[in-house]
Amino acid sequence: METISFGTDGWRATLEEFTEPRVRMVGQAVATYLQDEGRDGPVAIGYDARETSRGFAEELTRVLCANGFDVLLPERDRPTPLFAHAIVERDLAGALVVTASHNPPEYNGVKFIPEDGAPALPDVMDAIEDRLAEPEALPADEQGTAEEVDFVEPHADAALELVEETTGSADLHGLTVAYDAMHGSGRGTTDAILERAGADVDCLRCDQDPDFGGGAPEPAPRNLEELAERVTDDAADVDLGVANDGDADRLAVVTPERGYLDENLFFAALYDYLLENDSGPVVRTVSTTFLIDRVAAAHDEDVHEVPVGFKWVAKAIADHDALIGGEESGGFTIRGHVREKDGVLLSVLAAAMHAEEPIDDRVDRLLDEHGTVVQDKISVACPDHEKARVIDDLEDEIPDDVAGTPVENVNTADGFKLQLEDGSWLLVRPSGTEPKLRVYAEATDEERVEELLEAGEELVEPLVDG
Incomplete structure (x- = not known):
C-alpha cells in the first residue's frame, strides 16, 4: 500500500511498481469509496494505447463487478475525455482510466473521475487512498456485469x-x-x-x-x-x-x-x-x-x-x-x-x-x-520524497532580486512564484507526476527568459543537493 501514492492526476508509476495486485487494490478502494458514498450506478473503465493497459483495465473490471457494479468498457483504447463525458451523459457513478498520459511507455497509471466528470479533488483521492485493500467479492448472484459500449459517437x-x-x-x-x-x-x-x-x-x-x-x-x-x-x-x-x-x-x-x-x-x-x-x-x-x-x-x-x-x-x-x-x-x-x-x-x-x-x-x-510575451520552463531532478523539503527550504532562500530585477511580490499558491518589477516572473514548483521540480519563467524576450531560468536553476539545485 505504501507504494501506491496518488499525485496530481491519479497514480502513475513504472511497471516495476505498477502491478496487477496493486491495481486490484486501487479497484477495491474505488469500489468501497463509491459504496460508502451511496453511488451504485455503472462505472466506466477506459484505457490508453500502452501494451499493458487493456489487461489492467480488465483487472479493474473484475474487481468492480465482484463488488456489485456494472461496468462499461470501450471496444479499444480511447481518449480519457470520452469517459469523463460519459459519466455526465449516462449518469454513471464514476470512471477509472488506465493511462500514464504523456509519460514514456515504461510507465502506466490509473485515474479516478467522480460523478461530476471533473478531476477528483484531493479529499476524494485521500478517501480512496485510505480504502486501499485486497479485493473482496460479493456472492455470484449479486455481482455486476461488463459490456462494451460506444463512447465515441x-x-x-x-x-x-x-x-x-x-x-x-x-x-x-x-x-x-x-x-x-x-x-x-x-x-x-x-x-x-x-x-x-x-x-x-x-x-x-x-x-x-x-x-x-x-x-x-x-x-x-x-x-x-x-x-x-x-x-x-x-x-x-x-x-x-x-x-x-x-x-x-x-x-x-x-x-x-x-x-x-x-x-x-x-x-x-x-x-x-x-x-x-x-x-x-x-x-x-x-x-x-x-x-x-x-x-x-x-x-x-x-x-x-x-x-x-x-x-x-x-x-x-x-x-x-x-x-x-x-x-x-x-x-x-x-x-x-x-x-x-x-x-x-x-x-x-x-x-x-x-x-x-x-x-x-x-x-x-x-x-x-x-506586448510580446515569451515563456519557457526547465526541470530539475528531485526525488519525490525530497520535494516537500526542498520547497520548505526555498522559503528561506527567496532572493530580493532575480537576474538583476527586484522581486515585487511572492505568490505561494503552488510552490513559489516570484513576480518581478519589470512584469516578468519566475516560478518553482514540484511536479505532481514525475521526480522533478519545475522552473518556469516569463518575460518579453527569449534572452531574458533564459536568464531567469538560469537564476532559478542556480537557486534550486543547491537545495536539492543539500
Missing part, C-alpha cells in the same frame, strides 16, 4: 454541437488539418471528428504502437518536428496542425507561420476568440501567461489564478462560471462541456477558430496590442 455529437453553439459554425469544409496522434488513443477519434466536421485530415502516427515509436507521447516541440515541417511547407498545402498526447486530453497546435504554437499564445488567442460571441471570466494556473490577464482586462473580464493541476481549474470554472479554463501544458475546457481537459474537443475548436481567421493573424494582433 456520443462525445462527438456533444462536441460538435457545443462548437457550433459557441462559435456559430462547426463546418470545416475546405480546411486541411494535419493530425499527429503520436500513436496514442486519439487515433481514430480526433481525426474522425475532424473529418465528420468536414475537414480533410492528413494523419501522422495514427497507427497503434504501444511503445510510441520509442519515445514519450508528449506533444512538445521536440516531438512534433515532422508535423511542423508538414504544416510550414508551402507545397504541402496544409492549413493547420494539431496533436494530442497519449490519452488525448491535451492539445498542441502547429501553424503555418510559427510552426509549434506556444500553448500560452494559443490559450490567449482562444479566449479572445470566444469573447467575440460570449462573455465570462477565465481560469488559468500559476504557470500560465499573464497575456491571458491582458486579454481579459481588454474585455473587462476577471481572471482567476489557481495552482497547477486541472482539478483546481475545474473547481474554479464551477465556482466562477468561467468561459474557459486552461493550463500552459495544453489542457483546456470551455463552458458547456464537462469540466475535464479535452484534446479532442479542442482540436475541433482550434480548427473552427482557424477557419474563421488564421490563428497566426489573431496572435499577431494580440501581441501588437498587449
Whole structure:
C-alpha cells in the first residue's frame, strides 16, 4: 500500500511498481469509496494505447463487478475525455482510466473521475487512498456485469454541437488539418471528428504502437518536428496542425507561420476568440501567461489564478462560471462541456477558430496590442520524497532580486512564484507526476527568459543537493 501514492492526476508509476495486485487494490478502494458514498450506478473503465493497459483495465473490471457494479468498457483504447463525458451523459457513478498520459511507455497509471466528470479533488483521492485493500467479492448472484459500449459517437455529437453553439459554425469544409496522434488513443477519434466536421485530415502516427515509436507521447516541440515541417511547407498545402498526447486530453497546435504554437499564445488567442460571441471570466494556473490577464482586462473580464493541476481549474470554472479554463501544458475546457481537459474537443475548436481567421493573424494582433510575451520552463531532478523539503527550504532562500530585477511580490499558491518589477516572473514548483521540480519563467524576450531560468536553476539545485 505504501507504494501506491496518488499525485496530481491519479497514480502513475513504472511497471516495476505498477502491478496487477496493486491495481486490484486501487479497484477495491474505488469500489468501497463509491459504496460508502451511496453511488451504485455503472462505472466506466477506459484505457490508453500502452501494451499493458487493456489487461489492467480488465483487472479493474473484475474487481468492480465482484463488488456489485456494472461496468462499461470501450471496444479499444480511447481518449480519457470520452469517459469523463460519459459519466455526465449516462449518469454513471464514476470512471477509472488506465493511462500514464504523456509519460514514456515504461510507465502506466490509473485515474479516478467522480460523478461530476471533473478531476477528483484531493479529499476524494485521500478517501480512496485510505480504502486501499485486497479485493473482496460479493456472492455470484449479486455481482455486476461488463459490456462494451460506444463512447465515441456520443462525445462527438456533444462536441460538435457545443462548437457550433459557441462559435456559430462547426463546418470545416475546405480546411486541411494535419493530425499527429503520436500513436496514442486519439487515433481514430480526433481525426474522425475532424473529418465528420468536414475537414480533410492528413494523419501522422495514427497507427497503434504501444511503445510510441520509442519515445514519450508528449506533444512538445521536440516531438512534433515532422508535423511542423508538414504544416510550414508551402507545397504541402496544409492549413493547420494539431496533436494530442497519449490519452488525448491535451492539445498542441502547429501553424503555418510559427510552426509549434506556444500553448500560452494559443490559450490567449482562444479566449479572445470566444469573447467575440460570449462573455465570462477565465481560469488559468500559476504557470500560465499573464497575456491571458491582458486579454481579459481588454474585455473587462476577471481572471482567476489557481495552482497547477486541472482539478483546481475545474473547481474554479464551477465556482466562477468561467468561459474557459486552461493550463500552459495544453489542457483546456470551455463552458458547456464537462469540466475535464479535452484534446479532442479542442482540436475541433482550434480548427473552427482557424477557419474563421488564421490563428497566426489573431496572435499577431494580440501581441501588437498587449506586448510580446515569451515563456519557457526547465526541470530539475528531485526525488519525490525530497520535494516537500526542498520547497520548505526555498522559503528561506527567496532572493530580493532575480537576474538583476527586484522581486515585487511572492505568490505561494503552488510552490513559489516570484513576480518581478519589470512584469516578468519566475516560478518553482514540484511536479505532481514525475521526480522533478519545475522552473518556469516569463518575460518579453527569449534572452531574458533564459536568464531567469538560469537564476532559478542556480537557486534550486543547491537545495536539492543539500
